[in-house]
Amino acid sequence: MTAKPTVFSELPTDLNRDRLPQHVAVIMDGNGRWAQRRGLPRIMGHRRGVDALKDLLRCCRDWGVGALTAYAFSTENWGRPLEEVDFLMTLFERILRQELREMMAEGVRIRFVGNLQALPPSLQLEIERSMQETANNQGIEFTVATNYGGRQEIMQACRAIAMQIQQGHIQPEDIDEALFEQHLYTRGIADPDLLIRTSGEMRISNFLLWQVAYAEIYVTETFWPDFDRAEFHQALSNYQQRDRRFGKLKAKS
Numbered sequence: 001m002t003a004k005p006t007v008f009s010e011l012p013t014d015l016n017r018d019r020l021p022q023h024v025a026v027i028m029d030g031n032g033r034w035a036q037r038r039g040l041p042r043i044m045g046h047r048r049g050v051d052a053l054k055d056l057l058r059c060c061r062d063w064g065v066g067a068l069t070a071y072a073f074s075t076e077n078w079g080r081p082l083e084e085v086d087f088l089m090t091l092f093e094r095i096l097r098q099e100l101r102e103m104m105a106e107g108v109r110i111r112f113v114g115n116l117q118a119l120p121p122s123l124q125l126e127i128e129r130s131m132q133e134t135a136n137n138q139g140i141e142f143t144v145a146t147n148y149g150g151r152q153e154i155m156q157a158c159r160a161i162a163m164q165i166q167q168g169h170i171q172p173e174d175i176d177e178a179l180f181e182q183h184l185y186t187r188g189i190a191d192p193d194l195l196i197r198t199s200g201e202m203r204i205s206n207f208l209l210w211q212v213a214y215a216e217i218y219v220t221e222t223f224w225p226d227f228d229r230a231e232f233h234q235a236l237s238n239y240q241q242r243d244r245r246f247g248k249l250k251a252k253s
């Protein structure tokens, strides 16, 4: 029997269940460097990256984090060599097909955010299928940002709102944060509490620009394929030491 290390299958005892982030977002960076360090082609890093993401999703379920959003492909990533882009598109499609059954069994509700119409048609089909089939699941809310750009998301929201004004449905004064959010890809998903970036880069890279306004940011030097439960434990523990003030003053204890 291959016993799972029990210490990681449940919420580590030093973490406070009541102070877990409800929603964790991850910028899964460093796949290419992970592979290159091993003398492997970059695509091997992407492959291993999928395993890391699958385990993080299970870990969120095991530990009681209700929502996970992962940055899989940015609007800028099209600028990479065609070979790598093609590999990624095929990988996304294959993984979706392979994992749908397990996602159903686990009650995962998957959702994709980004400019999906520009993805290869066969990938769009798998995306549609997975979103439809899992739509009524009650487990973890899993969002995958694919062909996603924060600026592009904000821009298309502006366009949609402008159209509504042009058609006389709303007035400019009706625009407020709540209405604006209705036009973002992430409509209906609460903002992330914790944003994790791997591989040491201290930047947002066009991810969830609107939504991370008050997210706590955690950066680890670890490359994404090596991001495991011990790493997630560290990120959560660090998060629990933060004082989230939201512009106000520290609550008196």
Ligand code: IPE
Pocket (backbone or CB within 6 Å): 028, 029, 030, 031, 032, 033, 034, 072, 073, 074, 077, 088, 199
């Ligand atoms: C992140 O890893 C995955 C994607 C952007 C698709 P990278 O491919 O950016 O890996 P590095 O940053 O070059 O090491």
Ligand code: IPE
Pocket (backbone or CB within 6 Å): 027, 028, 029, 030, 071, 072, 073, 074, 077, 201, 203, 205
């Ligand atoms: C961000 O990583 C995008 C994803 C993880 C999908 P990048 O590797 O594309 O970002 P930069 O180029 O380091 O900013």
Ligand code: MG
Pocket (backbone or CB within 6 Å): 029, 030, 031
């Ligand atoms: Mg990168």
